[in-house]
Amino acid sequence: MGTPTPTLAYLSTFLLFTLFRITSRARRSLTSSHGDEWPSLLGQDGRFPLDTHYSLHYNMNILKNFQYRIFPTKKQLRMLESTLEECRWLYNHLLEARKTAYEQEGRSLSCYGQQATYPILKEQRPSLSIVHSQVLQNVAVRVDLAMKAFFRRVKAGETPGYPRFKGYGRYDSFCYPQSGFSITHDTRVSLSKIGAVKMVYHRPVRGSIKTAAVHRSSTNKWYVTFSCECEPQRLEPTSTQVGIDVGLKTFATLSNADEIDNPRFFRQEEKALAQAQRRLCKAEKGTPERKKRRNVVARVHERATFKRENFTHQQSRQIVDRFGVICVEDLHVNRMVHNHCLAKSISDAAWSAFFSHLSCKAEEAGRQFIKVSPAYTSQDCSRCHHRQKMPLGERMYQCPCCLLSIDRDHNAALNIKALGLHSVGLPLEAPAFYA
Numbered sequence: 001m002g003t004p005t006p007t008l009a010y011l012s013t014f015l016l017f018t019l020f021r022i023t024s025r026a027r028r029s030l031t032s033s034h035g036d037e038w039p040s041l042l043g044q045d046g047r048f049p050l051d052t053h054y055s056l057h058y059n060m061n062i063l064k065n066f067q068y069r070i071f072p073t074k075k076q077l078r079m080l081e082s083t084l085e086e087c088r089w090l091y092n093h094l095l096e097a098r099k100t101a102y103e104q105e106g107r108s109l110s111c112y113g114q115q116a117t118y119p120i121l122k123e124q125r126p127s128l129s130i131v132h133s134q135v136l137q138n139v140a141v142r143v144d145l146a147m148k149a150f151f152r153r154v155k156a157g158e159t160p161g162y163p164r165f166k167g168y169g170r171y172d173s174f175c176y177p178q179s180g181f182s183i184t185h186d187t188r189v190s191l192s193k194i195g196a197v198k199m200v201y202h203r204p205v206r207g208s209i210k211t212a213a214v215h216r217s218s219t220n221k222w223y224v225t226f227s228c229e230c231e232p233q234r235l236e237p238t239s240t241q242v243g244i245d246v247g248l249k250t251f252a253t254l255s256n257a258d259e260i261d262n263p264r265f266f267r268q269e270e271k272a273l274a275q276a277q278r279r280l281c282k283a284e285k286g287t288p289e290r291k292k293r294r295n296v297v298a299r300v301h302e303r304a305t306f307k308r309e310n311f312t313h314q315q316s317r318q319i320v321d322r323f324g325v326i327c328v329e330d331l332h333v334n335r336m337v338h339n340h341c342l343a344k345s346i347s348d349a350a351w352s353a354f355f356s357h358l359s360c361k362a363e364e365a366g367r368q369f370i371k372v373s374p375a376y377t378s379q380d381c382s383r384c385h386h387r388q389k390m391p392l393g394e395r396m397y398q399c400p401c402c403l404l405s406i407d408r409d410h411n412a413a414l415n416i417k418a419l420g421l422h423s424v425g426l427p428l429e430a431p432a433f434y435a
């Protein structure tokens with residue numbers, strides 16, 4: 001079983017991120033339908049870029065999330081817990097209604113249809129009224145999203161699991177989608193039906209706040225996340241280009257031969273995680289000892305996440321500041337995360353976080369971010385395009401045609417850069433390497 005709660009925390013972060021993506025997509029289609037202020041999408045020779053956010057929305061606002069730790073009092077904590085509990089009940093109830101409607105009558109319920117049943121539900125279960133009405137509305141939206149994701153995957157030919165009923169303690173966030181919250185003058189966050197909660201306001205919110213989500217982490221820490229619409233902070237344009245290859249020897253290798261080393265904590269966290277999980281396995285189910293050990297596993301996961309996020313944020317910031325065009329390989333993250341090797345799972349998580357931070361930061365800064373297919377990037381010679389097999393143990397690329405001798409990852413980074421620039425029709429600047 002492992003730990004279900006960090007997965008939930010991850011899921012909710014993912015949900016927030018998806019929200020960001022959805023909104024930016026909606027914006028794009030909105031502008032395109034109007035036809036005006038649609039900047040040139042085409043590269044210099046008229047080819048359409050594969051995956052670039054750069055030219056898509058120029059004078060448009062972006063959505064950013066600002067997360068703060070909150071420290072509720074005991075009374076507020078009770079209110080927060082019971083809010084989650086009411087939302088959980090409602091979630092399960094709405095999901096069941098959908099299921100029975102579909103199985104017995106073959107019809108699917110809509111989000112609005114379900115929200116319209118709230119007055120009756122509140123009569124049946126008066127405790128629902130302790131929760132702000134819009135928070136309850138948002139629960140129906142979540143059920144709707146879960147169902148839509150399910151059907152989308154069915155349609156795509158996958159075999160998804162049916163959206164799950166949430167067990168006790170498995171529902172860990174709720175959201176004020178419009179109003180019912182504010183930041184007070186003494187930087188507390190005032191949440192309707194809960195009160196003014198102490199908040200660590202470590203940096204100011206930018207732009208206008210759209211939604212507020214309250215979240216309980218797997219280690220029982222509470223956070224509030226504001227989703228804000230704000231002006232993108234553009235950087236000075238630069239024509240520098242880079243290709244990035246990720247590998248096992250180093251965390252990443254750049255096409256200018258710079259290397260980002262694997263941080264030492266990868267190893268440390270891997271060991272700590274293995275130890276905590278071994279201990280958890282040995283404890284009998286249902287005992288207080290097991291609960292304690294589960295908390296230790298959650299804490300190790302949390303610590304690894306904090307360190308990983310810190311590392312990937314810093315590295316991606318440096319790259320976005322330095323380069324105008326950033327090419328990376330399109331790693332199939334879904335394929336990667338389902339492996340059982342701990343060492344790999346930690347660096348996999350770091351790579352996908354690194355790429356997603358790069359993409360978001362590049363989009364805000366007005367940099368070009370290009371993903372290319374990773375096929376043959378390590379087998380081709382970056383100078384003469386000769387192709388040869390490269391066993392994993394082979395560290396140097398030795399080209400028999402042009403006698404190029406180069407580090408394997410550096411060669412791949414050069415190929416990624418060339419592929420990326422080619423896909424958007426940009427010319428390859430003369431690399432210092434060939435000089």
Ligand SMILES: [Zn+2]
Nearest residue numbers: 381384399402
């Ligand atoms: Zn060659």
